[in-house]
Amino acid sequence: MSNTWQDEVLADVKAGARINDRHIVDRIRQAVLMQRLPPGTRLPEVTLGEIFGVSRSVVRKALTRLASDHVITQQPNQVARVSAPSVEETREIFAARRLIEGEVVALLAGHLDREQCRILASYVEAEQQAHQRGDEGQRIEHSLAIHHYLADHSPNRTLGVMLSDLILRTSIVIALYKRAGMASCYLENDHAELLSLLERGEGEAARRRVQAHLTALEELLDLRPQDTRIDLAAIFGEAG
Amino acid sequence: MSNTWQDEVLADVKAGARINDRHIVDRIRQAVLMQRLPPGTRLPEVTLGEIFGVSRSVVRKALTRLASDHVITQQPNQVARVSAPSVEETREIFAARRLIEGEVVALLAGHLDREQCRILASYVEAEQQAHQRGDEGQRIEHSLAIHHYLADHSPNRTLGVMLSDLILRTSIVIALYKRAGMASCYLENDHAELLSLLERGEGEAARRRVQAHLTALEELLDLRPQDTRIDLAAIFGEAG
DNA sequence: TCACCAAAACTTGTATACAAAGATCGATTC
DNA sequence: GAATCGATCTTTGTATACAAGTTTTGGTGA
Structure with missing residues (x-):
């Protein structure tokens, strides 16, 4: 530790x-x-x-x-x-989060005031800058800030709490199943586009955007069954 | 107590x-x-x-x-x-449950085997009979058995657990906001129709059916703001 | 009769002691 | 050298003691 x-x-x-x-x-x-x-x-x-x-x-x-x-x-x-969730549970967590975060942004669209939009825009900006200077830790922090802000401001607070929990569980499985060679799981423009849809009040488009964002994130992970993930030949080939 | x-x-x-x-x-x-x-x-x-x-x-x-x-x-x-959730939270709980139970039945539609359908049908039957003989306690028990069976057999177990929790919280708010004069919150045929849609694999129809069922249930409750719920005139008029 | 205040009873917050289960390490045996 | 068994150490499970906070109660005074 x-x-x-x-x-x-x-x-x-x-x-x-x-x-x-x-x-x-x-x-x-x-x-x-x-x-x-x-x-x-x-x-x-x-x-x-x-x-x-x-x-x-x-x-x-x-x-x-x-x-x-x-x-x-x-x-x-x-x-x-x-926790170290299984591949199966990981897929479930992503599916649950797509459902709930999708609903939260649909509810939120068109109901953010100018100040809230400004705050979200600053997170999006900060995330882009952190990414450009290669500061992965800061980038993750700003990205999480965006999603947590959405959860905290969900008009349906009950769904908001559920979403907060799912964001945390998502962090866990990303740490667990992040592909070895993958430097970053940054998805260019996703957050900026989402914010734009929220501002314009396009709830259903925002729902689809978030769901696609989460699907893309899930696909960046290595969720193959465990046997095929450990390539013995590669390991011992390099070592010997 | x-x-x-x-x-x-x-x-x-x-x-x-x-x-x-x-x-x-x-x-x-x-x-x-x-x-x-x-x-x-x-x-x-x-x-x-x-x-x-x-x-x-x-x-x-x-x-x-x-x-x-x-x-x-x-x-x-x-x-x-x-817990004694507020009116506001009660509405949130119902909205959350509509979202999640809707998804669960959509996932479940067409994936129940003959035995599972038989078990669900027996619960539906038992609920109807309990209702007809006026046994409200038994009726609630069978009704809960149906919803819990759906939660327990959700293909997405994570959503299933969330649904189980929401079913419990729904029970609490029904106890809290049940209209005084209301003998029963039984919704004729809802469960039977849902089962039929699940058997036929009509996922989206099943989702809508469950959501309508829950909306109807919510509307049976007395969720007016608290001031207007206590009718002083009626109370003291009768007493005096 | 009502409001107010203090004491008692009740209830939770925290630390700690001891019991029991699990993990670890080493010696022994095959 | 590998597996096995046992002693030891680590860690959790449970009960309990005491401190601190809250509610109730009963009495006092206006």
Whole structure:
């Protein structure tokens, strides 16, 4: 496990912040979202307790919530781990997200005020710039900001919460199934076009745009059955 | 709080069943589903612990999970209560369920084998009979069995789980906003027609049928803003 | 009679102790 | 050298004690 996120937390604690289970949930969600906690990462209760400066009771509550949200998986008497969904579940997550994010943008189209459009446009701009200077970490962050902004401003808040969860789960499976040689999963212009459709109030077009965007994203992943993914010849050919 | 469900649990415990947090979650979910735990019901940790024969630790874990699923609501330092969603949230829940259950039946259409159709047909039949003999409790149970069967057999399991949660939340808001004078929220033939469309593989028609069914169900509720719901004149006019 | 306030009872928040299950490492045997 | 068995260490499961917050209750004064 990398130490970077642990150090950040320790800094927070020294600053005198009150840590509760909600705080821990948010920190872990954020770390997973930013792909700093890769799928499969062990999350022992005592370790987390020491990092956040609380006892296992508080950590346990946080882990229970994260498990409910499918961010981690827990099995009896075993350490919690960051979820590592199967190929099958990955496809399901994308299909679910297409359905729900499609509906959210359809509801949202034509109902964004000038200020909200401005904010979204700034995210789109920032994402493009990060991409052009090759800063993948920043690019992902801005891209996530766009989708989370849509989720947070869904007229149907219930669907918005569901979408937030699916965005997080999508991050996990991207980290898990990203093609080895793929530098970036940036889809040129998709976000800019979506924003334009939202501004013009073209709900159904926006729905289709988002769904196509997510399908394209899914196709960038390596979702072949596992046997065919590991090319023994290539591995040992190079090594020997 | 009524004692009926508590007695059932005590019987279970005497039978020697090992109780864990999952068990408690299921029992409470079931009780809420059957409208035996009305919205707003207090769920103190110690009381639940005594009923299920476990300590607060286990109860707490169960309550955390139930809160994540929006079955109960928890506020700091206050007793957990069965959720009582606002009118606004109720509309959102119905809209979300229309979207997701619509997709599930569209996916399911034409993919049910003969045995599965037979099982669904038996539920539909049982619901009709319960309605005819005026057994509302049994009717609700069979109706829920139909919808849960669809959720459990969703080709997309992720959407299926989401649908299960929404069915539960729908039960809660029906208990909360059921019109006073309304004997039953039974919609004649809806389920039978849906089954027929599923058998014939007409996915889009099945989607529309389910969505119309849920809209009709929502319209049977009293979702007026709260001020206009309480008719003071009627209350005191009758009393005096 | 009502509003107000303090004390008691109730309830949750957190830490911790101990039990039980799982994982790990090393020695032993084939 | 590989597999197996057991001791040890790690980690979670559960109960419980105490602290802190909330609600209820009962009494007091206007």
